[in-house]
Amino acid sequence: MAQAVAELYALMPDAFTADRNKRAAEATKAGNKELGQAIRALLKPSAGAWLVNMLALHRPELISEVLELGAVLREAQDDMDQQQLRRLSGERQRLLRSAAREARSLAEELGRPVSAAVGAEVEQTLWAAMTDAAAAAAAASGQLVRTLEANGWDPVNVDGSVADPDSVKAPSASGGQRRKPAAKVRTGSGDSGNQSAKEKSAATAAAARARRAAQTLLTEAEREAEQAEEALRTAQAEVDAVANRRDELTDEIDDLRDRIRELEREVAATDRRAGTLERARDGARRTARAARRAVEKAQAKLEGLG
Template identity: 40%
Template sequence: MDDALAAVVARLYAVPPEEFVAVRAAEVARARQARDTRLAAAVGKLRKPTVAAWLVNLLAHERPDLVGELLELGEQLRDAQRELRGGELRELSVRRRSTVAALAREAARLAGPDRGNLPLPEVENTFAAALADATVAAAVQQGALTKSLEYTGFGETPRPQLRLVQGGEDTPRTGTVTAKRSAPTQDDREQRAEARRREEERRRAEEERARAVRQARRELMTALQQLSDAETAKAEAERAVAAAGKAIASAEKRVKIAQDALADLS
């Protein structure tokens, strides 16, 4: 990629996906105005990224230092895997999980506070794939992904089995390198155990939320019934007060009549 195209890519893949088409058209027009037909054709072929891919690209362009740290960690992980350094691999695996999560959060922060429902799991999967495979790492560092990536089966042998899955449309590239599948590593087992633990926590949280919702509804119905009963009692009391007032007025009238009659007799 020449410098001119690289500069356009850096600008284009850092803008939100909803602005991509308009910005690409402007870049094509600028290249044509400069009579650079080759650049205009190359820019016109650039594909719109998904939101997840845009978040990864955004981090690559705005925080290349963090992406550099990610790639360095990936090299350390692959070295430890190849040389079967179990203790170091376990320590690096802990760093891997925290690093991937931190990078996804930073990408979301760069996207701005108005962005909701961001596909952060897809972003984390892409960063995890970059840690597992140097080719993916180079693509992430370039900051021109159009789709999120997923690495199936962490671990590297002299000829690793690797499958990159790029979901959605307009997939720019897929790569498959096949070899004998290695036995599950300690890290694989830890990942599966962690996934099971998270799923169990999610299930328990959903059950607890459902119980809380049911309890809140019961309390609401009870409160509404109590309010209805209180309003009925108030209405009955008001009617009783009104009836009592009429009875008092009638009695006072009779007392007055009786007093007048007694005065006449006297």
Template identity: 35%
Template structure:
């Protein structure tokens, strides 16, 4: 028994089962006299429901998980190289893929007996976004060792461009200046270069954020369309149920009317039979009295 194998088992359990199973392993390690292992296992934290749900993809759908990791690497490369065409295509892809994988994760959770609400599903999407943006988070997620949700990310603005993708920055120290010139204002050309670099950096950040926002909006539109289609299907099914219920009600009403008519007819027939029986009884009584 080691902490890696124990962690792999614990993170695969339902969140509600995590603590009891972890404590049992801690007790076993202490009983075996391995205090260090017991401390390592005790330090394992129960994952949140969103983290556990996102982790189901890495554990149960490794091929799809690998596809997400490949997309993340492509996106990070596109941001470093400032490849606008690639960024536009991949920014759209990332939101479509994240939405699809989040729904897959919720389905896997349902199969395991765990309900995932819409707010939790949104957290799952944020976790998968962090997997795309951060290689370290991606590694933890792939290994099934992600215990808490990473900080929410917005775009890929923290990535440095590769050499040649942006104006080169000064890497050599300035030549030593005479003492009398060290505090002089920068030359006009230097100031213009600095301003241009700042404008370029601001434009690059704005473009990356705009591309990411466009992708999010497109994915939101696709999600809204899917929800609208589901709602329309539900309405059609409900209308069908209402129609069927109305038909059943009409049939039941007709049956009730027929049954009531039969009941009244049976009552009338019974009354006539009773009258005939009473008439026959009186005749019999008269005949019997006459014979006496």
């Protein structure tokens, strides 16, 4: 099953369905009905999912770079390292934009250009892979059937996102994040009551700092999400405008084709009429020549009688 999935999701979209059905029929014919049913149930990937699969297949180093940066970002977020997060956030944006451009370029190389909207879906999926370890495993699997979405806080919903979940390596329990060292226990004859109070005070201060850091992260994430939504709306409006213009041009082409066919019919009718008239002209020319010869003979006879 795993081999069939890997080979099917490496195909071009227009070859997927026929090859899947062929493999399913062969498995059933070979006596493995359960495998045949499992293969036939495999879903054709969406355009965005297909392109992410192609990146995993043809540009594995780019996928690795995206996922590695995502792991570092999650680690910095876990550590509440604001300076590191700000630096990495800018790097993340640059890498995602670059990856989206590379994806569209790859699609053209494969003879299957995609729209800007599909490129945006790829970028969104890679961002989801950066924010969540399970999404990272799905994106790197090469067998996505749908694109992924993330809001930066909740776990990414990866249910039904890959063709064969059993073959996708599950992320570790830590999600790629660094484990924090355990606090040292101090022993001695000191005042345990004072030590306990200090520890509580330190814990309260740490919790307050964590809340402030989390609020900062939330504010930044909301601002970035709003900017991303605005960019998406602008991109969608541009896509819609181009699509409408394309429809207008297609309608004009259809009208011109109809007009060309009409003119071709008129040309054909004119050619037939011209042929008829030319034949009539040639007949009239022969009649006129015969009439001139008759006149000349009559004149000659008249002169002979005179």
